Amino acid sequence: MAREVNWERNHDPVGIWNGRGKAVLIGRGHSPTDRRWDGETLEKSLGAYMMIAVQNALDDVGIGLDDVDGIIGSAGGQGNGAPLSDVWGPRPYFDAPYDSEDGLTHVTGQWLRQQMGFKNLRYINNHGDPVWNLIGQAAQAIADGRAETVVVTYPNGNLPGRYHQDPSNEARGPAVWPNTWGWGLSGQGFTFNQYCQKYGTNHDRMAPFVVQERKNGLLWEHSYYAQHEPGEFTEEDYLNGRMIARDLSIFDCDRPVLAAAAYVMTTAAKAQDMKQKPVYILDHTESQFTPRSLVQTIDDTEEWTDIQAQRSYNGSGLKPEDIDVFAPYDGFAVFTQYYIEAFGWRGVKRGEAHDFYAGDISLKGPNPLNSGGGNMGTGRMRTVFITDPLEQLQGRAGDRQITTKAEVAVTHGVLPITAGTVVMSTSPD
């Protein structure tokens, strides 16, 4: 579905992107990572953390506030710019003069401009999509000349209380089927169960993937686990996880955390004067689908992911064997295999992902899948899906640096039903 300024590339055939190589992702900045905000301590709010992340991103590339002319962000890490507090943690405003949650549980570009003192902004957009879409949108804005140096902001938070509780006591329409069993979870398990039946596999075969992601995540300094729970997560841990829906374990679900990240994107020309190596955006594509029935099925899922993967290959001109660094989303670990198989990374075909997991997907091996650890290894920030491919291509991933070639990266998320894919390269061509 095209929205806003019709920037999304979601109508086939997309063709090679006319902005190819014009926009560069060059720097990143992160805040501390906490489990949740206490709702009171301002210096630990999403707004405060977003400012830390923005400043760190600017410092990372050696530019100042006055060098930035665009902010594109997700106000609260939620769809359509919805504040975090509206989604699962409704809370009253602080006493007057507060009349907004801006700077507390969500963070707009306008708020950042006022608080940090940006003077030269000519483009602000709080579109509110997942981070892949935001990177795509910023790349398009730069390619279209809307801005030259953009800060992409992605605050993602967590509040006290139950995560994603639906406050309604009613389930109407299609919600009658899944919502009586809890938010979104039974549907994920249902599709995965269909996958297992179709291909003769089972939930336990997910263990090597999740365990490896947790290992990788411990090597990312911004990971919740690296900062707060640095012990090894074992196969025994995974296999003993409580099932919260059929074929969906508690350890298939990312842990909600509170953190902010910012990225500096600019033109290929301006990147030459910045401190880090430029990583060129070769393509961005997006998609949004509708289930053919009341709930998403494995047939829907495979069709949608096939369309999006093919769209990305058509837009970038790449083939599966060209992808060195692959970062498919894992917010529910049980849907990552759909992406691997759709993109055919490392030759994996439909139904083969669990065999692939059983092989060598270690960080220093031949198939370093999700070298940053994904959400399973870092917490529900999603930003490792941008930071890790960026750092891998810049050769500054430290202990996470893969030993295989790292010249082209593809990062993809968020859900099979609505996704964005970003293709990055060390070369603009």
Place this chain on the structure above:
Amino acid sequence: MAILLSFDIDGTLELGDPPGGVTTEMVRKAHEVGFIIGSCSDKPLSVQRKIWEDMELTPAFVSAKHQLGKVKRENPADAYYHMGDRDTDYLAAKDNDFGFWWAHEAAEQPWLEFDMNNHEQIPISPM
């Protein structure tokens, strides 16, 4: 008599996430009095073991929450109690014929009132 106390962690123990009202000192005292103690939580088993290490206590068991029945089978006792802050705690206790305290009740250490020589398990109350 042997009486088993199963502690949920998050929202129940002070070392949980979020912290609960049952302190390490309360757990230690239960151990010293002679209760069979351990944890039954959604936390990974390896993390539960680390928490017990941090408390400098050796638990009789660590278990996933849905495996409370296994705890009962593997730890013979005259009475069994679980405590926690979620419906899942209550249901796990109910399904396995444990007595149950909500986390805020557990913070009052009701087990210290027990006669360790003559105790009959308190039936679980309706939710």
